[in-house]
Amino acid sequence: MIYFKNQNSSIKNTIDKFEKPIVSIIITVENNLNYINFCLQEIFKNKNNIPYEIIITHDSSNDENVNIYNDIGNIRTIRNGKNLSYILKCNNAVKYAKGKYILFLNNNTKVKKDWLKFLVDLIEKDELIGIVGSKLVDINGRLKQAGGIVFQDAGGWDYGKLDEAEKPEYNYVKEVDYISSVSMMIRKDLWEDIGGFDEGYTSDLYADIDLAFEIRKRGYKVMYQPESVVVYYEEKYNKKIKHCNDLDRKKIMNKWHGVLKKQHFERGKHVFWARDRSFDKRTILVIDRIIPQYDKDAGSRNTYQYLRLLAEMGLNVKFLGDSFCGDELYSRELQQLGIEVLYGTWYKANYKRWMKENAKKINYVYLNRPYIAIKYLEFIKRNTNAKIIYHGQDIHYVRELKKYEIDKNEKTLKRSENYKKIEHELFKQVDTIFTVSQTEQKLIKDIVPNKEVIKIPIFYYELCKKKLTSFESRKNIMFVGGFKHPPNVDGIKWFVKKIFPNILKKIPSMKFYIIGSNPTKEILDLNSDNIIVKGFVSDEELANLYNQVKLVVIPLRYGAGVKGKTIEAIYNQVPIVTTNFGIEGLTEINEVITPHNKANEFAQQIVDIYFDNEKLTKISQSYIKYIEKYFMKKNAVDQVKIALK
Missing domain, CATH: 3.40.50.2000 (Glycogen Phosphorylase B;)
Known part of the structure; x- marks a missing residue:
């Protein structure tokens, strides 16, 4: 644990400093040093090497120890000259922010592992995302909010509150009506275009709702990221806050009346659509x-x-x-x-x-x-x-x-x-x-x-693969296919027994790699000096193997449909030797691949082209055109x- 009070020297050795932060985290403080200590400890533990700065804004704090953080590492404190509301404090603090994104975080929170990474990853993935927010849970792990719903009467609802946080309906990325500024990230340029939180609101709830409406007005989305989890130690709700909320709700009603009528539902109705704003989607x-x-x-x-x-x-x-x-x-x-x-x-x-x-x-x-x-x-x-x-x-x-x-x-x-x-x-x-x-x-x-x-x-495929490494630097052959599929088991047994021995007579140094999930015992027992049963491999390792072998073999004796292994090899531009069953169902495939159904013909084809690098290159080039014609995303x-x- 990191203890901050009266430990300035240890803080300097603990906190990173980034010259160009991507995220400016703004935390408001109200007279409780214990909260801010704990909040900062968890941020430092879960920073994920994302460049960030922290701006602590306070005014009425009676605890001068807040100022011990000022200008230490990536922390700055902003003390306002007079008591300001939460909304005014946030608006003022953003003026000092250097980041591309502004992240509002309550001080009475505990951020969980990767919370910041998941927020940044999502907003960076889509330039039309304006706001992204976290899943909020209480100290017992119960849900506090999985995004917010706004009904036609402008009433806000914390979707899923007090339910089990791990239920499937709370754990997918989705568009929402609003995000709570307990943990909310927004693009700084959008914030500046909007002018920040509308200072005509008293409650942060309706300031959050209004900001989300402004974001959508400009063509951007407000998103919920369930993998970013923040524990929120919510304070008690009082009658004064409720009165302010009622006044602010009426302001939302007046300002956004047309949008509420067109895009929102009566209270409690059509939650299936309201929870992820899917009312206009099939x-x-x-x-x-x-x-x-x-x-x-x-x-x-x-x-x-x-x-x-x-x-x-x-x-x-x-x-x-x-x-x-x-x-x-x-x-x-x-x-x-x-x-x-x-x-x-x-x-x-x-x-x-x-x-x-x-x-x-x-x-x-x-x-x-x-x-x-x-x-x-x-x-x-x-x-x-x-x-x-x-x-x-x-x-x-x-x-x-x-x-x-x-x-x-x-x-x-x-x-x-x-x-x-x-x-x-x-x-x-x-x-x-x-x-x-x-x-x-x-x-x-x-x-x-x-x-x-x-x-x-x-x-x-969205793009064709780039040009392959030279066939002169390649060697060996490979099969790819899962072994829960019986035709693959049968085909490998046939290849090893009837075909591969004839190949080894001509090319004794050749190795045969067998790739695929769930290999049976009879497949695993094929391991030898020349046969390597690798079983399941990662996509990265499979890509490396495609860049190393000279040929892919598909020795199927029966089957139906189109073989994914065939298309994958064609996409990777690795020449294929196959039976009819390896290419059946593919349009105009005989223009690029000639099948060989007899064991001796299959073996001879491999021997004939294995060392012919010029021919292998021509075959590989023909595969590019085939993928472009039939297997692009547009198709x-x-x-x-x-x-x-």
């Missing part, structure tokens, strides 16, 4: 097996990318994972995109109730995978008027039928028949069908000729827009 509920673990399998990556795209296209996106597990890492990824993730025991028991209560507000439901979609389809059709979009990732019964042609197992055939019943029923009952495969698009249209069947890119946006008409 709502889409996306349902899949689990929260997408985008770095572990192609299907999850596909779901994640389209969730992100839907949010970027301005929809109000809700996600429900059938497991109802709130995986901390992956759920946070979605929540930081502004997506509400419905998880936990309450939603598991009450998801039907939630759907019924919000049925009129849900415009679309996007169902993924047949065994998940069929579970929810009937209830959604019976209880909502939402347009239903279905994406199976691939046609499962076709995949299982192709597997049966290899293993001749009656259980495989039975699975295929069961999937066929489910998938045909889904095709008939939903409104729109997404597929990633040109082949499957034709098949589905033959089954349901009157349905809207849209081919979407399995993955999309995905255009197809999704058709479904959302």
Whole structure:
């Protein structure tokens, strides 16, 4: 702990000094040194190397020890010549601020880990964010505010007050009506354009509300960042404050009457829209097996990318994972995109109730995978008027039928028949069908000729990858694919047994890297001097491997749909040797990749081109054009827009 009283020399050794602070933290003090001591200690503990300064403003403080902070490190104290209100103190203190952002922080607070980092990260990510604020909790961890709602009568409501702070509905980034200046960051240039807090208000609550309205008037957003957590030791509410609030509420009513009538609701009504200002957005509920673990399998990556795209296209996106597990890492990824993730025991028991209560507000439901979609389809059709979009990732019964042609197992055939019943029923009952495969698009249209069947890119990219390192400096080959997917297990076993030994006869130094999550024991047992089973790797390590190997192999003997591993290798411009199943469903793919289905032909193709760096370079260059034509973000946006008409 850092104790400040009468310890000036130790403070100098503790506090950083930044010549060019990004954030100016303004703290008002009212006669309580213990509060400010504690508040500063927590700021110093959780600074995250973000350049900042602290401006302590006070006037009526009887404790001269406040002045011990003056000009120590990055702290300055501003003592006003007379007693000023909270609003006047804040306006005056900003005149001394050097930062790009102004952050108002009450002195009776305790900031938590990364609080400042998350505020800065969010406002820096979007130039149209004018204000961003923290999640406020009390000393017991209960919620004090997850952003504020303003109703048509200009009454302010601390959304979620006294509820459990970790509930999903309080933990996604969202636009809000206002943010409390207990912990609120604003762009300094906007603050100056507005002229600061309106000094005609007595209460800080309505000064906060008025400032938020001014921000939106200028085309900016007011945002709530749940990862920035601040404990607020709120003081008791008295009748004098209530009287001031009533007067200020009437001022808001008069000043913003038109906006309140058009953009706000009657008190307590339509909270579903009011809590994240989604009244003018279309709502889409996306349902899949689990929260997408985008770095572990192609299907999850596909779901994640389209969730992100839907949010970027301005929809109000809700996600429900059938497991109802709130995986901390992956759920946070979605929540930081502004997506509400419905998880936990309450939603598991009450998801039907939630759907019924919000049925009129849900415009679309996007169902993924047949065994998940069929579970929810009937209830959604019976209880909502939402347009239903279905994406199976691939046609499962076709995949299982192709597997049966290899293993001749009656259980495989039975699975295929069961999937066929489910998938045909889904095709008939939903409104729109997404597929990633040109082949499957034709098949589905033959089954349901009157349905809207849209081919979407399995993955999309915003930019093409830069030119690769020379093939002269590369070596070895690689496979990428998750091993919960049976075709990948079968393909690797076939490659290692029937193909790789013939390659090693010609190129004995070659190493084969097997990359993918959840490798089975039989895959792990393949490890040897020439076979390296790495299993799951990070995106960073995978990118490095793509920059090191000469070839990617896709030795699939059955499957369906489009293979994410194929598109990923094409995007990374690493030449592919594959069977038909590795490239099926891809438009005009035979112009850039020739398949090899027999073991000896597959092996010979690898041997033939492995040392031909000129040919490898030409293949790589042809991949760039293919990605630009079919797998850019615009392709995905255009197809999704058709479904959302």
